[in-house]
Amino acid sequence: MSLDLTTQQQANQETKTATHLQGWTGPALFRQSDLKGSEVDVFLPGLWGALHVVCINTFVLHTLQNKGSGRRVELRDFTRSLGSQLVVDPPVSVPVLPRLHSSYQDGPFTDATNQSFSETSCSPVVKNEKSVKNQPGVCGLDNSGNSCYLNAVFQCLCSTVPLVEYLLQPDTRKQISRCKCRVAEVFVRLLEQMWLGRAARCAPLEARSVLCSVLPQFNNHLQQDAQELLMYCINALHDDLKKVSRHQLGREQRRAGLRSDSTVVSRLFEGRLSGVTLCLHCDHQAHSAQPFTILSLPIPTDLISCSIQDCLSLFFQQSVLSGGVLCSECGLRRETAVVTYLDKPPEILILHLKRFGCKGRSQVKLKTNVEFSTETLDLSPFLSSSALSSDCSSYRLYAVVNHIGHLHMGHYTALSYNTVTQTWHCFDDSVVRPVEGVLVQSPHAYILLYSRKPFHKPQIQGL
Structure with a gap:
């Protein structure tokens, strides 16, 4: 076969290249003049160039495999999914991608080992799921550059019904605006999009921008720890809403010097x-x-599987400080035992599984399968005597943050229960899939969110 192309063949090649580049939003591989046969004057060097070529070539293969099926896949979404899989499973030589749109009705794709890709990207996926569109509180979030950790945290907060109800009350929104609570204000606008908007996905760019201005350690496009962000988000919301609490105090209370630092977040x-x-x-x-x-x-180390009760027992077990602590009674340093109890269980219990740590001299991610149920978590063995009498030992799971991958690179997804649809959903950035409750538990669980009281359908004006 001759390597020389005719004019018609060159024109066809230009059309094919332009078609494959449709939807591309990243740095350009070639200038427009390159498609017309002129000398290449801009080409991404090294790793970026190789990565983009792999993405486009794999996209071409994927397009040819689905020729005639009527499916249309944007190169931008294709590349994003390909990059996610390469992060999760670098040894895969020819990645086969998961569904890029919820309109795909056939079973999940499989990789070379004949394992469902859903087992690595979002394990509890239901086959043949229906499209998720325009359901209150079920809204995908676009990834703006390594922001999966941020999206997963936002999804969990969005599914915390008592918090959403309070923040979306008209009076609360007015007070937040009047007190110039920047973090709370942008979070309220995001909740409005997710609960009252008509789109199946949105971009939390404003919320990310304001949050990064308040928390500069997250002002980059590096992968961050979702647990750390969740803790800072809760604190930032609490600090903002304290302004509202103080503003709502009466004049007599202010004159008397009374101050309330209690907010819906702390409660x-x-x-x-x-x-x-x-x-x-x-x-x-x-x-x-x-x-x-x-x-x-x-x-627990060196275990393939354990239960969430095992982790709680390890946290609350008695420990002995062999180095000794100064005893106020003896006046000497004595060997001391320390016991911890749960004295006041919160309304919303957040459990963080410490998967990242040290094993010997090496930093590792523990991949132990921590088993848990969506039905009931019993805390009675860990409560103090005063807390036991308050009948607040039973909790129910409503959200999970998963981490897929390794210590230094990976991907975050979220699962949450929607009280309107009464269905669990998996949120993989902008992709949303319904899941069966019995499949929520997986070895990727990183953060578990429990509620002491069952959530009801949110009382939100306009819902």
Whole structure:
């Protein structure tokens, strides 16, 4: 076959190249003049050039495989999904991508090992799921550059019904605007899009911009820790809403010097731990209390599988400080036992599984399958005597943040229960899929969110 192309063949080649480049929003591989046969004057060097070529070539193969099916896939979405898979599973030589649109009705694609791709990207996917469109609180979030950790956290907060109800009340919105609460204000606008908007997806660019201005450590396009962001988000919302709480105090209360730092955030997310230190020489006890919003649970090492109760038991187990603590009764440093109890369980319980840590001298990600149920979490073995009498030991799961991948690179997704549709959904950035509740548990679980009271259908004006 001759390598020389006729004029007609060149024109066809230009058309094919332009077609494959449709939807491309990243840096250009070639200038327009390159398609007309002139000398290449701009080409991305090294890794970026190779990556873009691989993306386009794989896209061509994917298009040819689906020729005649009537499906149309934008190169931009194709490249994003390809990049996600390469991060999750670098050894895959020829990636086969998952569904890029919810209109795909056939089963999930499989890779070379004949395993469902959904097992690595969003494990609890239901086959033959219906398209998710225009359902309140079910809204995908566009990835603006390594922002999957941010999107996963936003989805969990969006599914926290008591918080959403409070923030979307007309009076609350007016107070937030009047008090110039920047973080709360943009978060309210995002919630309006996700709960009251008509689109199946949106871009949280404004929320990310304001959040990064308040929290500069997230002002980059690096992959960050979702647990750390969730903690900072809760604190930032609490600090903003304290302005509203103070503004709502009456004049007489302000004159009397009364101040309230209580907000809907602290009422929902804040709990209290009580600690008891026991001198093993004289049995003297000392008590302390510590508030918390997230409990970081250790995972038993060298186990393939364990339960969430095992992690809780490990967190609350008695420990002995062999180095000794100064005993106020003995006046000497004595060996001391420390016991921790849950003294005030919060309305919303957030459990963080400590998957990232050290094994010997190496930093690793623990891939232990921590088993949990969506039905009931019993905290009674870990409550103090005063908390046991309050009948607040049972919790129900309503959201999960998953981390897929390795220590230094990976991908975050979220699962949450929607009280309007009464269905679990998986949120993989802008892609939303319904899931069966029995499939929510997976070895990728990183953050678990529980509610002490069952959520009802949100009372939101305009819903």
